Amino acid sequence: MxxxxxxxxxxxxxxxxxxxxxxxxxxxxxxxxxxxxxxxxxxxxxxxxxxxxxxxxxxxxxxxxxxxxxxxxxxxxxxxxxxxxxxxxxxxxxxxxIDDFDIKQLLEESLQYFKDYKKIGLSYSIQHKHEVENIIEFYKENGVEVILSDKKGFAAYPGHVIGCEFGGLKTISDDVDAFLVIGNNFHSMGAAIAVEKPVYLLDVYNNTITPMGNVRDKILKQRIMSIDKFKQAKKVAIISEVKPGQKFGSSKFLIDKMKNAGKDVITVTMSEFSPDKLMNFYDIDAFVELACPRIAIDDFAKYPKPILTFKECLVAVGEKSYEDFLSEGVI
Ligand code: SF4
Structure with a gap:
């Protein structure tokens, strides 16, 4: 590297x-x-x-x-x-x-996974943007058509993927047989949760190609369990962070909805929240976090109390159905 x-x-x-x-x-x-x-x-x-x-x-x-x-x-x-x-x-x-790797060998190895696919959706983390043209050309020479995921939401370029924005993958999902993510497990796991097509990670850091398998089902089940537990909570806290880009949802909207659902609510702001910081609010039964949605989803096991994202909280307070939540994708 x-x-x-x-x-x-x-x-x-x-x-x-x-x-x-x-x-x-x-x-x-x-x-x-x-x-x-x-x-x-x-x-x-x-x-x-x-x-x-x-x-x-x-x-x-x-x-x-x-x-x-x-x-x-x-x-x-x-x-x-x-x-x-x-x-x-x-x-x-x-x-x-720019993260410069020789990925020729990995690309060669990836072909065995794509034998049955005609068209692949490609997404990359920003350090690998410079490789995109070569990657598309490589697959074309080997009979696989590759298209970039759309530029949507927080993504800065076509094909660009970040851990909280998979709108561009969802847009092309019906047009492709599978997705390839060039980056790390964080991005490919998010992609696997967001879309129903098979997702493969080309991990240049560990030199591996990983099919993301049934990670989506496992995580969705876990998230629904957290939503169900949250519904039982009496005292809840809404956590927001001061980072300008981490404003996922409106606390005011949730406060009204949760009060209507009979819950007592406080709002808390932090520079960056952590299990240790939340532990001090020991009489709170459950949390909603409006910061990075991946904290609640990826790190749920570190938190002894249920912790939901804004979208998940909408389900918990009856603003969104489980069906819509699942079909739109958790992230
Ligand atoms: S909100 Fe989370 S996933 Fe999105 S860019 Fe920030 S750290 Fe990454």
Missing amino acids: ALDFELPKLISELEKIKPKKVLVQLPEGIKQKAFLVQQTIESIPDLNIEVIFSGETAWGGCAIATVEAESVGADLIIHFGHAKFIDSKFPILYIEI
Whole structure:
């Protein structure tokens, strides 16, 4: 693996913008590259840019550190490793980072899984965008037609997949026999939950091709169990986070609905919630989280009390039927 931080792009953009103080956000796996980034920025002649790094987590493009940037007086955020997620009034420079792998062997191996398919839907995490044309060409030469998932919602490009946006896969689902996700388990698991067609993960980090199998059924069953438990809860808390991109649903809407359903409700805001933080609210029977929907879905086992996403809560308060919820897809 060779990470390309797109440093020439970083330099040329900073030469144009000429910021005085920047707040840099690095995803968790590459925070150790802080010195490389700082040295690069400081090496730009005549600009004398002051560099401050955000130590907060930056799991996705949703986690834009505008509050921190304003608090330290930065005039630009440099956000590495993710594509643009939402519009922001605060100036943000996105550096997506290229992850360079030789995937020829993996592509060859993947053909055995696609023997019975005529058309495959392709999605990729942002670091693999540069490979897309080659991948499509490879499959074409081997008799498999590949189309990119649509650009929908939070996705920045056709084919781009993020863990909370699978609208683009759903749109083409009727046109393809299966999906291939280039990335990691997080994205392919989300895809497998979102669409009913077979999903395969081409995992360049572990050098494997994984059919995602019946993960969808297992997770949907678990989510329905959590919804059913939530319905029994008397005291509930709605948790929201301050991250600008993590606003999945309206707490006001839910408060009214839950009060009508006879529940006592409090609302809580956090920079980032965790099982430890929620444990202190020990008299609360169940939680709804309006932050990243993947926390409730992927990490449910870490939480001793039921924890729902906004969409799931709509089912719990009778605003949406189980059937609609399942047919629209959990995420
Ligand atoms: S909300 Fe969750 S899945 Fe979506 S970009 Fe943020 S961290 Fe990723």
